[in-house]
Amino acid sequence: MYYSGKRRGEDGIAVVIDFLLSNARLVLGVGGAAVLGIATLAVKRLIERAGRPPDEKPDKKMTDSWEELSLVSASPKLLHNGIEGVVMKQIAAATKKAELSQPIPLPSPEPQRCDADPPQRRKRMDLCVMTFVDRLQQFYRTRVCLSAEEVSVAQQRALDIATEIQAFLHSKHPSMPLGDMMLAGSLLDNLQVVKADHACLIVPLQLESSLWTPIAGEDTFLGHPQYCMVRRENLEYFPRGRSYWDRHLLGGYLSSRLVSDQLGKTVMESMNWPSLTGTLECEVRPVLGSPELKLEIQGLTQSSYDSGERFYITVLPTVRLGEMTLTAQREITGSFDYVWYQSLYTSETARLAELDKADSGVRRKCLKTLKAVCCNCPSLRKLNGSHLGNVILHMSENETDWTESAFADRFLQAITELIGYLETGILPSYFKPNVNLFQGFTEDDIDEMGFMLYCAVTEPEILLI
Numbered sequence: 001m002y003y004s005g006k007r008r009g010e011d012g013i014a015v016v017i018d019f020l021l022s023n024a025r026l027v028l029g030v031g032g033a034a035v036l037g038i039a040t041l042a043v044k045r046l047i048e049r050a051g052r053p054p055d056e057k058p059d060k061k062m063t064d065s066w067e068e069l070s071l072v073s074a075s076p077k078l079l080h081n082g083i084e085g086v087v088m089k090q091i092a093a094a095t096k097k098a099e100l101s102q103p104i105p106l107p108s109p110e111p112q113r114c115d116a117d118p119p120q121r122r123k124r125m126d127l128c129v130m131t132f133v134d135r136l137q138q139f140y141r142t143r144v145c146l147s148a149e150e151v152s153v154a155q156q157r158a159l160d161i162a163t164e165i166q167a168f169l170h171s172k173h174p175s176m177p178l179g180d181m182m183l184a185g186s187l188l189d190n191l192q193v194v195k196a197d198h199a200c201l202i203v204p205l206q207l208e209s210s211l212w213t214p215i216a217g218e219d220t221f222l223g224h225p226q227y228c229m230v231r232r233e234n235l236e237y238f239p240r241g242r243s244y245w246d247r248h249l250l251g252g253y254l255s256s257r258l259v260s261d262q263l264g265k266t267v268m269e270s271m272n273w274p275s276l277t278g279t280l281e282c283e284v285r286p287v288l289g290s291p292e293l294k295l296e297i298q299g300l301t302q303s304s305y306d307s308g309e310r311f312y313i314t315v316l317p318t319v320r321l322g323e324m325t326l327t328a329q330r331e332i333t334g335s336f337d338y339v340w341y342q343s344l345y346t347s348e349t350a351r352l353a354e355l356d357k358a359d360s361g362v363r364r365k366c367l368k369t370l371k372a373v374c375c376n377c378p379s380l381r382k383l384n385g386s387h388l389g390n391v392i393l394h395m396s397e398n399e400t401d402w403t404e405s406a407f408a409d410r411f412l413q414a415i416t417e418l419i420g421y422l423e424t425g426i427l428p429s430y431f432k433p434n435v436n437l438f439q440g441f442t443e444d445d446i447d448e449m450g451f452m453l454y455c456a457v458t459e460p461e462i463l464l465i
Contacts, residue, residue: 132408132460132461133407133408135461135464136369136407136408136411136464137407139369139372139464140365140368140369140372143194143372143376143464144193144194144368144369144371144372145193145368146192146193146194146195146196150195150196151187151190151192151196153196153300154187154196154199154300154311155183155187155188155199157280157282157297157300157311158183158187158199158201158311158313159183160280161201161276161280161284161295161297161313162181162182162183162201162313164271164276164279164280165181165201165267165271165315166178166180166181168266168267168270168271169263169266169267172266172270173266175244176244177205177206177207177244177245178203178204178205178206179204179205179206180204181201181202181203181204182201182202182204183199183200183201183202184199184200184201184202184316184346185198185199185200185345186198186385187199189349190364191349191364191367191368191371191385193368193371193372193375194372194375194376195309196300196311197309197310197311197312198311198312198313198314199311199312199313199314200313200314200316201313201314201315201316202316202318203263203315203316203317203318204318204319204320205245205259205317205318205319207230207243207245207254207319207321208243209321209322210233210234210238211232211233211234211238211242211243212230212231212232212233212243212245212254212321213230213231213233213321214228214229214230214231214319214321214322214324214326215228215229215230215231216228216324217342218434222336222339224435225342225429225432225434225435226341226342226343226344226432226435227333227336227339227340227341227342228324228326228339228340228341228342229253229254229338229339229340230253230254230319230321230326230340231252231253231254232246232249232252232253232254235252245259248262250337250338251338253338254319254338254340255337255338256317256328256329256330256333256337256338256339256340256341257328257330257337257338258337259317259328260293260317260328260330263293263315263317264293267286267293267315268286268288268293269286273285273286281299282297282298282299282300283297283298283299284296284297287312290331291330291331292314292315292329292330292331293314293315293316293317294312294313294314294315295312295313295314295315296310296311296312297310297311297312297313298310298311316328316329319340324342325342325343325346326340326341326342327340327341327342327343328340328341329341329343344386344429344430344431344432345385345386347431348386348389348390348393348430348431349389351393351430352364352367352389352392352393355396355402356402359400359402359403360403361402361403362402362403362404362406362407362410363392363396363402363410365407366392366407366410366411366414367385367388367389367392369411370383370388370392370411370414371384371385371388373463373464374388376465377452377463379448379449379451379452380449380452380453382441382445382449383418383449386437387427387437387438388414390427390428390429390430390437391414391417391418391421391427392414393430394417394428394430395410395413395414395417399413411460412457412460415453415456415457415460415463416457418449418453419450419453419454419457421438422438422446422449422450422453423450425438425441425446426438
């Protein structure tokens with residue numbers, strides 16, 4: 001009788017939870033209902049486990065750290081968002097008025113009507129029966145892809161600004177050996193999602209190959225495969241001053257900080273930005289106080305100006321020596337003034353395009369969808385294109401079916417693969433396996449992302465809200 005009563009109480013709470021979820025959208029809205037649903041999954045599991053008799057063994061032992069509701073309290077970000085409070089208050093308020101030993105009466109079914117359903121109701125019913133494959137395709141068409149006009153306007157504005165910067169640098173420092181500047185990044189590679197809001201401006205430094213030698217990251221005292229150095233050679237035969245870039249030497253190595261400082265003072269502080277704003281018919285100004293050389297553009301179009309949307313251009317001093325391409329990114333290398341960062345973005349993007357071209361695959365489509373999901377979900381925003389692209393590249397080593405019909409399966413498989421990498425806390429780079437792409441994440445970050453992705457395994461639609 002004790003166990004029977006306990007079972008009835010469990011069913012009563014389950015009905016209360018289902019009732020709350022069905023009405024959550026009216027009270028909390030779509031976003032609030034999604035958050036409540038995610039946290040309630042963990043609450044219902046605890047209730048189910050508590051209702052088992054002592055001699056009954058659960059089918060599967062929950063070992064993942066984010067599978068328990070206790071981690072909702074342990075994560076300060078989730079606690080700050082009030083997820084735990086919303087769930088507990090709603091359940092407590094409902095269960096106080098109902099005895100656990102008595103089932104909650106269900107509403108009587110409405111009598112069936114012989115007349116046909118109105119068109120609006122029939123449309124809602126059609127939306128309810130959409131499969132996950134249909135919803136994923138609809139999400140890609142409406143929420144992921146950018147319009148051709150938006151991409152064209154953003155590229156043209158960025159190109160105009162790049163032309164002005166190059167002309168100013170040549171007039172201000174005519175002896176500075178620079179190559180032709182070019183735009184780069186996801187906007188140019190058709191990998192930008194949600195909205196066109198950023199691009200990179202590559203500023204190539206022309207270095208004499210006989211005077212400068214790149215040092216791979218594995219061969220430096222730092223030991224980081226992507227933290228490289230550029231050493232000045234043949235100083236006994238070609239003393240300092242033979243190369244323009246000798247003025248940026250620091251301990252016999254080309255300093256990325258000194259190069260960035262010179263370009264920053266020239267571009268960010270010396271250019272007449274108000275005049276350029278009038279010429280380009282959009283507001284352009286430098287972003288001050290940032291380790292990056294970044295420009296902020298407002299008003300690419302009249303609608304974007306009215307909505308306050310911003311477009312950013314990051315200026316990247318770049319060195320190409322042999323097969324190595326190094327960039328000055330102080331926001332990544334930190335306080336190491338003579339360290340250059342070896343970006344693998346070009347290699348990763350080229351590899352994805354090569355694989356898709358070989359089998360007409362949907363790897364890039366899957367990558368863009370994952371990027372949009374992470375961009376729209378606050379818990380997953382720390383996962384960037386590099387993380388997601390490397391997951392897909394690792395999947396491609398074993399998975400051969402990347403046809404359009406397998407798009408949804410590959411999307412769900414990527415979610416499962418991400419959970420596996422988060423469990424170990426290690427995501428090796430595809431081209432440099434010694435690099436852990438999760439190195440900068442804290443335990444709270446991993447718990448938060450893992451909890452969200454774990455909930456998406458059983459309810460993947462929550463990622464498309």
